[in-house]
Structure formats: structure tokens, C-alpha cells
Amino acid sequence: MTETPNETPDNAPQPERFNQARAAQAMAVLEDYAEMIGDLMDEMGEARITDIAARMGVTHPTATKAVARLKREGLAMSRPYRGVFLTEAGVALADRVRGRHRTVVDLLIAVGVPAETAELDAEGLEHYVSATSLAAFEMFLANSAARS
Amino acid sequence: MTETPNETPDNAPQPERFNQARAAQAMAVLEDYAEMIGDLMDEMGEARITDIAARMGVTHPTATKAVARLKREGLAMSRPYRGVFLTEAGVALADRVRGRHRTVVDLLIAVGVPAETAELDAEGLEHYVSATSLAAFEMFLANSAARS
DNA sequence: ACACAAGTGTAGCCAAGGCTTTAATTGGCG
DNA sequence: CGCCAATTAAAGCCTTGGCTACACTTGTGT
Ligand SMILES: [Mn+2]
Ligand SMILES: [Mn+2]
Ligand SMILES: [Mn+2]
Ligand SMILES: [Mn+2]
Numbered sequence: 001m002t003e004t005p006n007e008t009p010d011n012a013p014q015p016e017r018f019n020q021a022r023a024a025q026a027m028a029v030l031e032d033y034a035e036m037i038g039d040l041m042d043e044m045g046e047a048r049i050t051d052i053a054a055r056m057g058v059t060h061p062t063a064t065k066a067v068a069r070l071k072r073e074g075l076a077m078s079r080p081y082r083g084v085f086l087t088e089a090g091v092a093l094a095d096r097v098r099g100r101h102r103t104v105v106d107l108l109i110a111v112g113v114p115a116e117t118a119e120l121d122a123e124g125l126e127h128y129v130s131a132t133s134l135a136a137f138e139m140f141l142a143n144s145a146a147r148s
Numbered sequence: 149m150t151e152t153p154n155e156t157p158d159n160a161p162q163p164e165r166f167n168q169a170r171a172a173q174a175m176a177v178l179e180d181y182a183e184m185i186g187d188l189m190d191e192m193g194e195a196r197i198t199d200i201a202a203r204m205g206v207t208h209p210t211a212t213k214a215v216a217r218l219k220r221e222g223l224a225m226s227r228p229y230r231g232v233f234l235t236e237a238g239v240a241l242a243d244r245v246r247g248r249h250r251t252v253v254d255l256l257i258a259v260g261v262p263a264e265t266a267e268l269d270a271e272g273l274e275h276y277v278s279a280t281s282l283a284a285f286e287m288f289l290a291n292s293a294a295r296s
Numbered sequence: 297a298c299a300c301a302a303g304t305g306t307a308g309c310c311a312a313g314g315c316t317t318t319a320a321t322t323g324g325c326g
Numbered sequence: 327c328g329c330c331a332a333t334t335a336a337a338g339c340c341t342t343g344g345c346t347a348c349a350c351t352t353g354t355g356t
Contacts, residue, residue: 015205018180021272022344025173029313032166050333057163062314064335069312081321081334107259112284121281124169128272136260170314177343198303210344212305217342229304229351298356305350312342320335326328 021128028127031097032056033066034075037086038094046083100134101126107137110144169276176275179245180204181214182223185234186242194231248282249274255285258292 036055040047053063067084070076075090086094104126108118129137184203188195201211215232218224223238234242252274256266277285 015203017268017271018205020268021176024272025176026312028169028173048333049335055163057166058313059315060334061316061336065313108281108284111255111259111288113281114284117278117280117284120165120168121276121278123165124172124276125273128269128276130265130269132265133256133261133269136256136262136265140259174342196303197305206343207345208304209306209346213343299354301352301354303350303352305348307346307348309345309347311344313340314342315340316338318335318337320333322331322333324329324331326330 024128029066030070030073030075031093031127032123033063033070034086034090034094035097035101037070037076037084038091038098041086047085048083052084097126100129103134103137103141104129106141110141172276177214178218178221178223179241179275180271181211181218182234182238182242183245183249185218185224185232186239186246189234195233196231200232245274248277251282251285251289252277254289258289 033052033056036052037047040051040055044051049060049063049067052067053060056063056066067076067078070084070090071078074087075093076084076086078084101122104122105115105118108122108125109115113121181200181204184200185195188199188203192199197208197211197215200215201208204211204214215224215226218232218238219226222235223241224232224234226232249270252270253263253266256270256273257263261269
């Protein structure tokens with residue numbers, strides 16, 4: 001018979017890591033919408049609800065709700081029946097998110113992930129890469145490039 | 149003046165990647181609870197709601213709800229006021245998730261992320277690593293080990 | 297034996313992020 | 327100019343994953 005320990009071992013995992021992951025999760029949707037609105041303004045001159053919804057793969061009421069949250073958080077502005085615009089903070093977020101997305105894709109490719117898969121996985125992964133990890137990724141990529 | 153294009157460019161991103169990320173997200177909580185229940189059964193001989201909640205960093209009603217969902221999905225079983233057990237499918241999921249978690253941590257460390265940060269980030273990242281990427285990670289780690 | 301603390305269950309609240317349905321506005325075209 | 331299709335808004339539903347407050351079991355210690 002194997003014995004059945006009932007004392008909690010001192011190597012019991014701490015719950016903080018889950019809180020960090022939950023915090024990242026709460027930002028994920030906001031980040032994707034901010035980036036998308038930035039893309040649309042660059043490509044089309046404006047970001048309309050319909051286009052945002054189409055590119056995010058959701059219905060337009062869902063996009064409207066997300067934009068409402070962006071506005072509430074001071075990341076976007078809009079007036080009824082007009083397009084959506086990013087605030088200064090929104091633009092800053094969008095740029096940061098875009099850069100991080102690219103770095104994540106590049107790192108995945110650098111360790112041997114097929115480009116197509118890298119692009120798919122990065123869309124989820126990007127939101128959970130801390131500043132520390134991102135810096136390490138960039139260092140790794142710089143070294144890879146130099147060594148090649 | 150910069151011109152304002154209004155035609156959607158043919159390089160417009162496809163929304164499938166967001167759907168993939170959303171699908172992964174829907175599994176994330178289930179995966180973490182399954183892994184945690186597996187850990188508790190190994191370490192303590194049983195998984196009690198209170199211990200699950202403490203380790204996940206949530207209140208016990210939240211843990212109860214998650215377990216209810218695990219049961220609904222055929223991954224766990226339990227009777228009132230008794231501990232929680234994993235089904236065969238639950239054990240399989242827990243094992244898969246545990247292995248993937250380790251591989252993600254190892255990959256992060258291999259590309260230069262500090263061990264402590266790697267552990268924190270992995271808790272969120274793991275759920276968005278596809279089978280294809282995971283295989284690439286393992287290949288990369290095997291090659292790194294060989295080359296060192 | 298039983299009182300009481302710890303553990304567990306249950307009800308109900310909230311926000312987020314999906315959805316459908318219905319109403320209102322806009323803007324282009326005949 | 328005025329009509330109509332496309333766009334946007336608004337209302338309301340669902341599930342998930344948090345929470346608090348309260349009720350009920352369990353099982354240990356005296
Ligand atoms: Mn994303
Ligand atoms: Mn992205
Ligand atoms: Mn996790
Ligand atoms: Mn994990």
C-alpha cells in the first residue's frame with residue numbers, strides 16, 4: 001500500500017501566478033481591439049464598427065460593447081454613427097501591442113515553429129508575455145541574428 | 149496631404165486566429181483545475197474543495213463552480229462533502245497539461261527568461277501553445293541539450 | 297456525547313464577452 | 327428630393343468566472 005500523506009507539503013505552489021494570468025486575461029480583448037482599430041485607421045483612414053467586427057470575427061453588437069469598454073477605460077473615443085478613434089493612450093497601447101505581437105511571432109519562428117502556426121498561436125500567447133520575457137525574447141533574437 | 153484609402157486591402161487579416169485564441173481561452177480554466185486536482189491527489193491523497201480554492205487563489209464557491217463544470221464535461225467526479233476525483237479523461241488531461249507546462253517553462257528558460265519569470269508567464273502562456281508549437285519547442289530543447 | 301470550528305453547499309450578485317432581434321440613422325442613387 | 331440598403335444602436339438573453347452571505351454537514355476534542 002502506498003501511504004496517504006495528509007500534510008500540505010512546503011513546496012505547495014503559490015496562487016499568485018494564477019492572479020497574474022487572470023490579470024493578463026482581463027486585458028487581452030482590450031489589447032486586440034486597440035491594435036485592430038489602429039490597423040484600420042492606418043489602412044482605411046477610419047475604423048468603423050462593421051469593419052472592426054468583421055476582422056475580429058464577432059457580430060457588430062459585440063464589437064460595440066468592446067468599444068464601449070475601450071471608451072470607458074480612456075483608450076478610445078467615438079460619437080454615434082461616426083467611426084471609432086483611439087486616444088493618445090489608445091495609440092500607445094496599440095503600438096506596444098503590435099510590437100509585442102511581432103516579437104512573439106519572430107521568437108516562435110526562431111525556435112522552429114512554422115510561420116503559419118506562429119501567427120495563429122501568437123494571437124493568444126502575446127497577452128501573457130511579461131515585459132521581462134519580452135526583453136529576453138528580443139535579446140535572444142538579436143543574438144540569433146548576429147550568430148547567423 | 150496623405151490620401152485616405154477606403155478600400156479594404158487584400159492583405160486584411162483573417163478572423164480565424166481570434167477564434168482559435170477564444171477556443172483556447174475556454175479551455176484554460178478547465179486545464180488549470182484538472183492539473184491542480186491531479187497535483188493534490190498526488191501530494192495529499194485527495195483533493196478537497198478548500199485546498200483547490202486556496203491553491204487557485206479563489207474563494208471556495210468559485211472552486212465549486214469550476215468543479216461542477218469539470219464534472220459536466222466528464223473530467224471529474226465528486227459526492228457532497230467528499231473530495232473531488234478525476235475521471236480517466238481528467239487524469240489524461242491533467243497529465244497532458246502538466247507536461248506542456250513543463251515544456252513551456254523549459255523553453256522560456258532556454259531562450260533566456262529568468263526561471264522565476266518563466267514560471268509565472270508559463271501559467272498563462274501554456275494554454276495557447278498548439279500541438280505544432282509544442283512539438284517545435286521539444287525539438288528545439290532537444291537540439292539545445294545536444295549542442296551544449 | 298455533543299458543541300463547535302472547519303469544511304462544504306447554495307443562493308444571488310456582478311462584469312465580461314458572446315449572441316439574436318428590433319429600432320433608428322445615414323448616405324448614396326435614381 | 328426622397329427611398330432604401332447598409333450601418334449603427336439598443337435591448338435583452340446566455341455562459342463563465344469572480345465575489346459575499348448564509349445554511350448545512352462533518353468530524354474532532356473535551
Ligand atoms: Mn491577441
Ligand atoms: Mn495581436
Ligand atoms: Mn495555466
Ligand atoms: Mn500550469
